[in-house]
Structures are given as C-alpha cells and as structure tokens.
Amino acid sequence: MQGAVFRLPAVVACAALALAGLTTAADAQSPFQSSFQSARTSSAATPAVTRAALDPALVAGRGASVAFAEQEAENASTNGTVIGPDRKAYTLPSEASGRKAVKLTPGQYVEFTLPAAANAITVRYSIPDAPNGGGITAPLDVTVNGGAKRALTLTSQYAWLYNQYPFTNDPNADLLHPDWWITECQCVPSATTPAPTITKPFRPSHFYDEQRLLLGRTYRAGDKVRLSVPAGSNAAWTVVDLLDSELVGAPHVRVVAANVLAFGADPLGRRDSADAFDKAIAFAKRNNLKVYVPPGTFQVNRHIIVDDVTIEGAGNWYTIIKGREVALPTPAPDGSVHTGVGFYGKDASAGGSRNVHLSGFTIQGDVRERIDTDQVNGIGGALSDSTIDGLYIRHTKVGMWFDGPMTNLKIRNSIIVDQIADAINFHTGVTNSSVSNTFVRNTGDDGLAMWSEKTANAGNTFDHNTVQTPVLANGIAIYGGTDNTVSGNLVADPIREGSGIHAGSRFGAEAFAGHLWITNNTTVRAGTYELNWNIGLGAIWLFALEKSIDADIQVVGDHFLDNTYNAIMMVSDWPVKDKYSITNVHFKDVRVDGTGTSVVSARVKGSASFENVDARNVGAAGVNNCGSFNFPPTGSEFSLTDLGGNDGGGTTGPWLAPWELPNTITCDDRPPVVAPPAPSTW
Structure with a gap:
C-alpha cells in the first residue's frame, strides 16, 4: 500500500x-x-483544560466530542x-x-x-x-x-x-x-x-x-x-x-450472545484466542446472535475475517484484543510478509463483506516498522452497509484501511493513536461512507485520507473529527474523487511534508470531479515547512501534480489559526507548472488569525475567488502570487477575484489590496517569517 x-x-x-x-x-x-x-x-x-492546546472556546462546535x-x-x-x-x-x-x-x-x-x-x-x-x-x-x-x-x-x-x-x-x-x-x-x-x-x-x-x-x-x-x-x-x-x-462507565454486558469465552477464548491473554473468535462468529451467524467479547485481554495474532456479523465488546477500556506481529513463512499474494491482529472484511475481488458491526473494544497491534505491502492494519478489507463504533486502535500500521469498491460504511466515536502510517484511509472506490466524531493522534502519515487510486471515491464525508500531531503528511488529505465533503473537523500540529487539510492530484488518483466541499473546519499551528521544496506550505493546500484541478471546490466557514507559514496555498510542481492548473476554487466566510508569511500563496496557474475572507496578524504580504514562474508582462498566471468583504491584514496593510488584483505578480519566494501571536477570540 x-x-x-x-x-x-x-x-x-x-x-x-x-x-x-x-x-x-x-x-x-x-x-x-x-x-x-x-x-x-x-x-x-x-x-x-484545552482542545488541541487551545482555549476550547476558540474551537467550539468543531472536532470530535470526546469523553x-x-x-x-x-x-x-x-x-x-x-x-x-x-x-x-x-x-x-x-x-x-x-x-x-x-x-x-x-x-x-x-x-x-x-x-x-x-x-x-x-x-x-x-x-x-x-x-x-x-x-x-x-x-x-x-x-x-x-x-x-x-x-x-x-x-x-x-x-x-x-x-x-x-x-x-x-x-x-x-x-x-x-x-x-x-x-x-x-x-x-x-x-x-x-x-x-x-x-x-x-x-x-x-x-x-x-x-x-x-x-x-x-x-x-x-x-x-x-x-x-x-x-x-x-x-x-x-x-x-x-x-x-x-470518567469511564461500567462495562457493557450482552447476556444473550455468542460469548467468546464459551468457545475457548482466554481473557488473560496467555494463549492465542483467534480460533475461538472464529468459532464464536460461526455460531453467531448460524443462530442469528451477536458475538460478545467480555472484559479481558485476548491474544489474537492473525486476521479475524468478518462478514454479516456483529461483534460487541464491554467497552474499549475493558475489552482489549492484542497480538504480536508474526512473520509469514512466505510472502502472501498481496505482498505481505507479516500478519497480526486485525478484523478484515473479505477482499473486494471476492465480493467484500456486508452487514458487519464492530463496537466497544480495543485493537492493540505490535507494528514497529513501516512495510507498505504488509496488511497489519486494525481494520481492513471491504466492508459495505457496516458500522464501526467506539473502538480504540493503537500500534497497528494503519488503524483502518479499506480497499473498495464498497459502500455505506459508517465509522464513529472511535480513537486511533500511535500509528506507523495513516489512521483511516478510504482507498479505491469507497462510496457514500463517513468518518465522524473520531479522534486521531500521532499518525506516521495522513490522519484521515480518501485516495481515489484507479477508481474514484464518491459521496464520502469526514465530519467533526479531531486530528492531532500527524508526524508526516497531512491531518486530512483528499486525493481525487467526486462529491466528497470535509466538514467541522479540527486539525492541529502537523509536523512535516504536509499540513492541515490537503487536496491533491497525485499518487495516481482519479481526477477531482463534481464538488469538494471543505466547510467549517479549524486548523491550528499548521502551514508546515516542506523539506523537499524548502518553502512553507499553507494550512490548507491544493496541489496539481498529475492533473489539473478544476472541480467545484468550496472552502467555506473555515478558520486557519496560528499558521506557521501561509494560511492558503495553491501549488504545482516545477516539471508540470505549464501543464496543469487549479481553477474553480472559492473561499468564503473564512477567518485567518496569524500567519508567519502570507494569507494566500499561489505557485500555479489558474484562479480562485475570495468573499468575506477576514485576516489579522499577517506576517508578510497578504498575497504571494508567483503564478507558474514565467513572469509574463501581462501579469501572474494565477488570478484572484475579489467578491467583497475581504477585510483585515497585518504589518503590510490590507491582505487583499486592490493593486494585487486580479493577477499582479507579487512573488517573494522566501518572505521573512514573523511568528504570529497566539490565537484569540475573534
């Protein structure tokens, strides 16, 4: 992967x-x-008490509501x-x-x-x-x-x-x-x-x-x-x-169920309980029962295949399913050289799984290195018409990685921490699915991602989630796809080679089509430094690497706080700077509180509109417009359209000054960085 x-x-x-x-x-x-x-x-x-190290009042109504x-x-x-x-x-x-x-x-x-x-x-x-x-x-x-x-x-x-x-x-x-x-x-x-x-x-x-x-x-x-x-x-x-x-409540109890203890599972974790889980699942399906996993620590060292089954734990503080990473004697057909604990739907090529409902337990892996071909994720496979609720996942490669086509998966109220790679990835043909009220911290790659490789993801939503401290890449990343939504999320402290929210035409993704709505999100201390390019990114950044981006992208109601460099960036790569563009992007009702450099950095040809984008504590020129670096006498290859209400600025005056429009070249490739003050009530 x-x-x-x-x-x-x-x-x-x-x-x-x-x-x-x-x-x-x-x-x-x-x-x-x-x-x-x-x-x-x-x-x-x-x-x-803080949320993402901020006064909770600054992020009220955004991010996951946690216990x-x-x-x-x-x-x-x-x-x-x-x-x-x-x-x-x-x-x-x-x-x-x-x-x-x-x-x-x-x-x-x-x-x-x-x-x-x-x-x-x-x-x-x-x-x-x-x-x-x-x-x-x-x-x-x-x-x-x-x-x-x-x-x-x-x-x-x-x-x-x-x-x-x-x-x-x-x-x-x-x-x-x-x-x-x-x-x-x-x-x-x-x-x-x-x-x-x-x-x-x-x-x-x-x-x-x-x-x-x-x-x-x-x-x-x-x-x-x-x-x-x-x-x-x-x-x-x-x-x-x-x-x-x-304050953790009492354990959840399901009396009438296929209790894994009845099939030989060991709640002390001394011996492998994988076979007992399989037996309980088979019995539950034959008798139209749920599977219940009571309080305890259960050792499971391989995938548990799930289809048309409900598995409930006593709560993720009480039911812990953990396992060792196990080297395979020969590589699997998918390239894996290890296996480990995980709940997997059937592969999409085999029809996938349906009607799977997982809730109330912890999955604790044993992954200590990144091997991209390994299927050592907490949840995997294809799960349609299914729900995942109240899980806690740690020390796996990816918390949940789904390979479609699949549809109608609802993930909610979960916590995913300390991953080697992503927390959740909708990969290839995932449709009408959502992640909501889920908390993510310390991923080794994107926190939440939709990756439309080979087949477009469509109609999906990431809503009211919190993503903190992704060590590599982005808090939330959308790679191509159709009619997807990122709303109400809180993203804090991305570290490197990515930033807060990202939409990219890259990694072989299908083109963006229809719309992409990025609404009412808050980022804080984003806008990282891109070590490969030696420039600062935006808290939100759009990247046209393999195709032009021309779908209807609406960025509405978002707040970008304490941005290390830029708040907004639109960029292409040098070899394709005259080939691909970014157009049809619309920013409305946006607040920018603090930038180390600019509000908008444009390093691509194309255009965007701005309406009621208010900014303060701006460290450099409000607009850093390099276009595609050809510097023609007609102006920048990137045009900014002022639809009114774009107020505020910083040390250099109004952030969207009239003389900058529509395509004045204002390119300063390395503007001095001015550390912004801490965010405050608007």
Whole structure:
C-alpha cells in the first residue's frame, strides 16, 4: 500500500531551487526555534483544560466530542523543564501537542489538577530509544493526592523511526536511498546527491507514545494526579506531553450472545484466542446472535475475517484484543510478509463483506516498522452497509484501511493513536461512507485520507473529527474523487511534508470531479515547512501534480489559526507548472488569525475567488502570487477575484489590496517569517 508521502527527484528539486533562489532548511525556521524554561515549580490553581492546546472556546462546535478532558503538561505544576515551542521537524517539542511539553529527569514530577471526576487517565509521553534501536522500558509512578503509587511501564519500542521513507528502526543505518534529494545535503544548487556522510542518527522522528490507566476508583474535581519519574529510572529523561482524564462507565454486558469465552477464548491473554473468535462468529451467524467479547485481554495474532456479523465488546477500556506481529513463512499474494491482529472484511475481488458491526473494544497491534505491502492494519478489507463504533486502535500500521469498491460504511466515536502510517484511509472506490466524531493522534502519515487510486471515491464525508500531531503528511488529505465533503473537523500540529487539510492530484488518483466541499473546519499551528521544496506550505493546500484541478471546490466557514507559514496555498510542481492548473476554487466566510508569511500563496496557474475572507496578524504580504514562474508582462498566471468583504491584514496593510488584483505578480519566494501571536477570540 502506497503511503501519502511526497518525494522530489534530486534533479527536479535542485532545478526548482536554483530558479527560485532558495536557501536550505537549516535557516528556515528561526522565529519558531526552541526556547527552554528553566526548572521551576508552578501552581495551577484552576485546571487548564484545552482542545488541541487551545482555549476550547476558540474551537467550539468543531472536532470530535470526546469523553476525556485534555490538559497540557506545560500548564501543570512541575519541577521539570518546559521544552518548546518549536515547529522545526525532528525535535521533541515540535511533535508535542501545542509544540510544548515537560521534560523530567529521575526524581522530578509533573502534577495535574483534575477538572472533573475521573477514574482513568491517558499519558502521552516520550522516553529515549535504546542506543542501537528497538526501544527501552522505564517506570512512571502515578499518585493521586499523595496516596499509594500505581506504576505505569513506559516504552519506546513503538516510537523512534529514523532515516528516509519508509524509515528504519536502526539509528546507525546508512541512507536508505542515497540517490534521493535530501535538504541536509546543502544542494543549492551545485550538487544533486547527498554529502558522502551523514550525522547519525539521521532524522529521528515519531517520538511519542501513550499509555492508558484505570485508577481503580473515582476521584473528584480538584484532586491532584502526580506523574513522577523514580530516582532509579533507566530513562535519562521522560517527556510528558499531556494528560487526558476521563470518567469511564461500567462495562457493557450482552447476556444473550455468542460469548467468546464459551468457545475457548482466554481473557488473560496467555494463549492465542483467534480460533475461538472464529468459532464464536460461526455460531453467531448460524443462530442469528451477536458475538460478545467480555472484559479481558485476548491474544489474537492473525486476521479475524468478518462478514454479516456483529461483534460487541464491554467497552474499549475493558475489552482489549492484542497480538504480536508474526512473520509469514512466505510472502502472501498481496505482498505481505507479516500478519497480526486485525478484523478484515473479505477482499473486494471476492465480493467484500456486508452487514458487519464492530463496537466497544480495543485493537492493540505490535507494528514497529513501516512495510507498505504488509496488511497489519486494525481494520481492513471491504466492508459495505457496516458500522464501526467506539473502538480504540493503537500500534497497528494503519488503524483502518479499506480497499473498495464498497459502500455505506459508517465509522464513529472511535480513537486511533500511535500509528506507523495513516489512521483511516478510504482507498479505491469507497462510496457514500463517513468518518465522524473520531479522534486521531500521532499518525506516521495522513490522519484521515480518501485516495481515489484507479477508481474514484464518491459521496464520502469526514465530519467533526479531531486530528492531532500527524508526524508526516497531512491531518486530512483528499486525493481525487467526486462529491466528497470535509466538514467541522479540527486539525492541529502537523509536523512535516504536509499540513492541515490537503487536496491533491497525485499518487495516481482519479481526477477531482463534481464538488469538494471543505466547510467549517479549524486548523491550528499548521502551514508546515516542506523539506523537499524548502518553502512553507499553507494550512490548507491544493496541489496539481498529475492533473489539473478544476472541480467545484468550496472552502467555506473555515478558520486557519496560528499558521506557521501561509494560511492558503495553491501549488504545482516545477516539471508540470505549464501543464496543469487549479481553477474553480472559492473561499468564503473564512477567518485567518496569524500567519508567519502570507494569507494566500499561489505557485500555479489558474484562479480562485475570495468573499468575506477576514485576516489579522499577517506576517508578510497578504498575497504571494508567483503564478507558474514565467513572469509574463501581462501579469501572474494565477488570478484572484475579489467578491467583497475581504477585510483585515497585518504589518503590510490590507491582505487583499486592490493593486494585487486580479493577477499582479507579487512573488517573494522566501518572505521573512514573523511568528504570529497566539490565537484569540475573534
């Protein structure tokens, strides 16, 4: 399976850089370099509850409605060190929620005040890798109000990737692709190959993981949860990013059902229960029953094939289905060299599966490396007329990957974290399906994606989801397709080679057709730095790489907050800049609060209209219009149409000045970056 990662051939990249007069990534991000606060002991009298490290009022009505309260460690009491902010890739603060975290050494702590009654917590953290890769484990003590200690065992076995795509777990590895363009090679523009040596480890990333813990009783608002690193910890440091606290209800019970225990499943996880699951499913189908998986940890080391069946757990805090990644003796026909825990519909070539309903359990994989041909996803295959509700998925390659054709799948109320690649991908001919009220954090590729490879996805919706800290690529990405919608989502803190919301004609996708509606979404701290191009992207960016984009694209009611570079970008690639265009794009009722550079960056031929697009705290010229870089005397090859009501701006005056219209060339390929202030109420 192809991941949504962008790579430029070396010669093309250098040609583009030579013309544009760009410098290297090393000096690109000084306004956002790390700052460190010295060790301190602070007091948080009122618990600071945030959403994507923002005041919840700034994102009201957007993103997933979740059962937990998020608290950032940098707002808690600690005698550790606050690290960040930093938006430069390959650093611990850049991958943290809000771009800050707290670093503890043995003997130090961070203490959170519960904002509401809670009996469960989730800790997002990072600890060092082993010197030669593979991870370590280390303890973290949890106390409430100074009471008895509960131990969390932290691990870095599922974190710390290195090198070039598709990455390695070996910090001592040489370049995986010595012929690829690498920004660290100082290739501007005299060389097209990397330097003969690189500093190792090369490009470490994907630093964080998270652990859940049931506290054993319910604590009240105002109680103090302290996370302490024991004096004897073998981790030289422990970074705590945030704590989620939650009041988990009683386990769900289904008495009349095919209970997997009756078929030999082991709730203690000592032996493999895959065969017992198969037997329970077969019995349930014969007798028109649901399958029930009670509280416990069930070991499953292969795919469970599902068709015309309902499987319910006791709740994703109670029913945990986990398995090892298992090497196959010979590669499977689809190219897999491993298998692992997962619930799979039948392949679309075999007719797919229908009437599958999965709810109320955790899927916990054992994936520690990225092998794109491996089917080691939490959910897979083709599922039509089906529902997925209330799952928690972690440590798989992709949380849910669907290969169509298939139709009418509804995914809702789920949590997907700590993935090697995407959280959810609708791939090839998925229609009339949706993802809603789902929370995604720490993916190794796109958070939510629709990829219309070979056959168009059509009539799908990503609605009211939250995507935080995708390490690579985009929060939400749409690759071609017809009549799809992205609405009401919250996307925060994309790290590199992508940004918040993306629509791209690339990866062999079918052309955009009909409409693409991108409405009422909020992005924050997006507009990342594109390491391959050495330029800043937009929080929302459209990319015409393999075809022109001329479908009706409506961007309405969206808010782009605290953009590292641009808020909006429309771009093509250098070899096809005179071949493909972007047209028929309409921005309306949009708010832009803070840009490091421009509101709009155009690096393609085409046009777009703007109506009631209000901006403030704009760091550079409101419009950076390079067109397709031919600089004809008639003006830029990209035209902006002012439909009125486009107010505000920044240090350079109105963001959409009359003299810029319709196609004045205002190209500054590397405008100085001005770090915007924190977002505030409009």
